[in-house]
Amino acid sequence: MKPIKKIAVFTSGGDAPGMNAAVRAVVRAAVYNDVQVAGIYRGYEGMVEGDIEELDVRSVNHILQRGGTFLKSARSDAFRTKEGRAKGYQKLLQKGIDAVVAIGGDGTFTGAHIFNKEFDFPFIGIPGTIDNDLDGTDYTIGFDTALNTVIDAVDKIRDTAASHNRLFFVEVMGRDAGFIAAHAGVASGALATLIPERETSIESIVEKLDEARRKNKTSSVIIVAEGGKSGDATELARQVAEKAPYYDAKVTILGHIQRGGSPSCFDRNLASRLGVAAVENLLNGERDCMVGIMNHKIVLTPFAKAITDKLTIDPELIRIADILSI
Numbered sequence: 112m113k114p115i116k117k118i119a120v121f122t123s124g125g126d127a128p129g130m131n132a133a134v135r136a137v138v139r140a141a142v143y144n145d146v147q148v149a150g151i152y153r154g155y156e157g158m159v160e161g162d163i164e165e166l167d168v169r170s171v172n173h174i175l176q177r178g179g180t181f182l183k184s185a186r187s188d189a190f191r192t193k194e195g196r197a198k199g200y201q202k203l204l205q206k207g208i209d210a211v212v213a214i215g216g217d218g219t220f221t222g223a224h225i226f227n228k229e230f231d232f233p234f235i236g237i238p239g240t241i242d243n244d245l246d247g248t249d250y251t252i253g254f255d256t257a258l259n260t261v262i263d264a265v266d267k268i269r270d271t272a273a274s275h276n277r278l279f280f281v282e283v284m285g286r287d288a289g290f291i292a293a294h295a296g297v298a299s300g301a302l303a304t305l306i307p308e309r310e311t312s313i314e315s316i317v318e319k320l321d322e323a324r325r326k327n328k329t330s331s332v333i334i335v336a337e338g339g340k341s342g343d344a345t346e347l348a349r350q351v352a353e354k355a356p357y358y359d360a361k362v363t364i365l366g367h368i369q370r371g372g373s374p375s376c377f378d379r380n381l382a383s384r385l386g387v388a389a390v391e392n393l394l395n396g397e398r399d400c401m402v403g404i405m406n407h408k409i410v411l412t413p414f415a416k417a418i419t420d421k422l423t424i425d426p427e428l429i430r431i432a433d434i435l436s437i
């Protein structure tokens with residue numbers, strides 16, 4: 112195997128708080144191991160276009176606490192084509208890069224896995240997405256911060272809900288996965304939580320609302336994942352209003368505020384540990400896999416497994432939410 116003298120790092124897919132901390136950790140761990148580092152700007156798009164610059168320990172000063180990603184992120188149609196990937200491969204060779212650390216989610220790792228196969232080029236992944244929907248890690252970078260943002264927002268919404276005896280449908284991110292919704296539901300005391308992984312009928316929501324009303328509950332919050340099987344928050348509110356017009360229902364869509372902001376302490380630590388682990392494992396000859404932390408230990412999961420084996424939401428969390436929302 113060719114010795115690794117220069118590593119490139121990039122961020123791809125939706126930005127997540129803590130991505131900067133992960134880039135910083137990769138850069139510093141590489142330099143610590145006498146390996147040069149370069150940053151690829153705008154993910155795969157930048158790779159195809161050769162938007163690659165040298166980084167050193169000082170390039171990543173004071174980014175640990177910053178949200179977003181200073182390397183920027185983009186979707187790349189070019190990288191989806193074989194010609195685009197071949198172009199990207201040539202750019203990596205031109206810049207003398209021997210291995211790549213990719214920070215992102217399932218789309219990022221799907222691209223990395225294909226690239227590994229096509230060019231036998233060492234790639235290792237770091238899970239960075241607020242969705243927490245990757246197998247091989249208990250938590251992805253950004254999930255904790257996003258959850259805290261959601262909780263903060265729901266707490267504020269609850270003040271109005273309680274003051275005006277209202278019902279709020281709060282829509283959170285999660286096109287295909289309900290981790291944010293499920294965790295936020297428990298932590299914010301939601302009456303119900305609707306996730307893409309589980310169907311919930313309008314009748315059962317109305318029944319739950321009516322039951323709560325009989326027990327003198329005057330206001331309620333229902334958390335809805337944007338990819339909810341039973342519709343988004345707007346659609347649900349419309350259907351509930353049709354069936355039970357006596358509820359003063361409002362909708363709040365939290366949107367991209369969930370992806371922004373300074374990373375939590377948890378995400379900074381997670382990103383720092385994973386960044387160092389990615390570099391160390393690359394230098395030890397690992398490739399085509401993602402670093403994660405499970406049960407407090409660093410683990411490696413092949414990309415192929417990380418992207419296909421979707422995590423299931425802990426049924427215990429759903430059980431607890433049901434018990435506590437009476």
Ligand code: F6P
Nearest residue numbers: 125126240241242284285286287
């Ligand atoms: O980062 C993942 C995610 O938050 C999904 O839950 C959501 O559907 C998507 O990003 C939205 O991304 P975009 O910025 O493209 O709207």
